[in-house]
Amino acid sequence: MPDMREVFLTTAEEILDTDPDTAVVLADISAAQLAGAARRHPHRVLNVGIREQLLVSTGAGLALAGLRPIVHTFSPFLVERAFEQIKLDLSHQDLGAVLVSYGASYDMPAEGRTHQAPGDVALIDSLPSWYVHVPGHPEEARRLLLDSVPGDDRVYLRLSAQQNASPYFGVGLQALRHGRRGVVVAVGPMLDRVLEATEHLDVTVLYTSTVRPFDAAGLRAAVTGAPDVALVEPYLRGTSAYQASEALADLPHRLLSLGTLRESEVRIYGTLADHDLAHGLDAGSIALSLKEFFR
Numbered sequence: 075m076p077d078m079r080e081v082f083l084t085t086a087e088e089i090l091d092t093d094p095d096t097a098v099v100l101a102d103i104s105a106a107q108l109a110g111a112a113r114r115h116p117h118r119v120l121n122v123g124i125r126e127q128l129l130v131s132t133g134a135g136l137a138l139a140g141l142r143p144i145v146h147t148f149s150p151f152l153v154e155r156a157f158e159q160i161k162l163d164l165s166h167q168d169l170g171a172v173l174v175s176y177g178a179s180y181d182m183p184a185e186g187r188t189h190q191a192p193g194d195v196a197l198i199d200s201l202p203s204w205y206v207h208v209p210g211h212p213e214e215a216r217r218l219l220l221d222s223v224p225g226d227d228r229v230y231l232r233l234s235a236q237q238n239a240s241p242y243f244g245v246g247l248q249a250l251r252h253g254r255r256g257v258v259v260a261v262g263p264m265l266d267r268v269l270e271a272t273e274h275l276d277v278t279v280l281y282t283s284t285v286r287p288f289d290a291a292g293l294r295a296a297v298t299g300a301p302d303v304a305l306v307e308p309y310l311r312g313t314s315a316y317q318a319s320e321a322l323a324d325l326p327h328r329l330l331s332l333g334t335l336r337e338s339e340v341r342i343y344g345t346l347a348d349h350d351l352a353h354g355l356d357a358g359s360i361a362l363s364l365k366e367f368f369r
Contacts, residue, residue: 077212077235077237078234079233080212082174082215082231082233083107085215085219086098086174087110090111090114091111091114091115093142095142096118096141096144097136097144098119098120098145099120099121099129099143099145101125101126101128101147102123103146120136126151126152129147130145130163130173132145133171133173134163134169137170137226142171142224142226143171144172144219145173145174146173148182148191149175149178149191150188150194152173152194153194153197153198154191154193157197160198161201165202169226170227171228171229172222172223173228173231174219174233175191175194175230176234177235178191178233178308179191179308179310179334179349180334180346181234182235183342183346187339192334194232194309195208195310196310196313198230199286203227204229205227205228205229205230207222207229207231208262208263208284208285209232209283210238210262210264210281210283211237211239211240212237213243214241215233218283232309234263235346236308237263238263242265246282246291247281247282247293249278249280250265250269250279253275253277253279254276254299255277256277256278256301256302256303256367257280257296257302257304258278258279258304258364259282259303259305260279260281260282261305261306262282262283264306264355268306270361285307285313285314288314288317290317290320291321293318293322294325297327301326301327302367303328304330304363304368305318305330306360307333308333309334310333310334311332311334312331312333314331315329315331330363330364332360333353
């Protein structure tokens with residue numbers, strides 16, 4: 075099965091071939107895979123080289139010119155390195171674009187800390203009026219990209235090497251399992267391991283691939299009678315805690331946030347599995363945390 079990045083690139087090429095109002099902006103990453111599209115559409119496939127601030131500013135310029143830009147590179151280069159341009163060139167000027175990252179929190183552990191961005195969603199979350207999608211399957215990534223191109227919204231699509239076995243295409247928080255002891259919200263590629271971790275727990279499992287806007291109504295409906303909530307997110311722990319707490323502000327509740335560590339930096343290379351374990355995001359560690367919380 076193609077991974078999310080491969081599906082994104084083939085879908086982006088389809089979009090370029092069928093929609094003359096779209097453009098793709100690259101910073102060397104994935105330029106080779108889109109070389110054919112660049113030959114067919116030389117004015118709508120732009121490679122600015124390893125200049126990520128220019129990458130985002132070019133996307134904003136294309137938006138001002140009436141095109142719909144799809145801006146792509148690895149997550150730390152797209153969000154962290156070019157955050158000032160995201161804040162000023164897009165948000166401050168109220169311009170729309172589709173930012174598509176790959177690499178997630180630590181998908182390329184052999185590349186070291188420079189290629190890790192567990193805080194990317196939290197950074198985007200500091201700006202108003204962004205849609206944030208965190209697909210858990212390549213087919214979800216394709217659908218979310220196709221849905222994001224029309225219009226002029228500001229969209230962040232976070233692609234990952236980790237994925238679930240099956241796609242889910244519902245809107246908002248989808249209930250995949252029902253229980254009485256509380257609610258577990260699984261975001262994107264966390265779903266399969268959450269389902270494994272909760273196999274013997276009497277809890278409701280909700281899934282979403284769209285974290286902003288947050289489905290407050292869906293969470294409130296699920297916690298009726300069981301006001302204990304655990305968030306399992308594939309990025310910085312507690313990123314959605316504010317949204318969940320606001321959704322339940324008038325209800326006494328407990329909230330557990332699982333995600334990448336805030337307290338310390340994981341200074342290893344290793345494998346994806348090593349990093350999952352270090353952050354407590356493998357199925358076994360999630361199961362232990364949830365059993366302790368819901369006991």
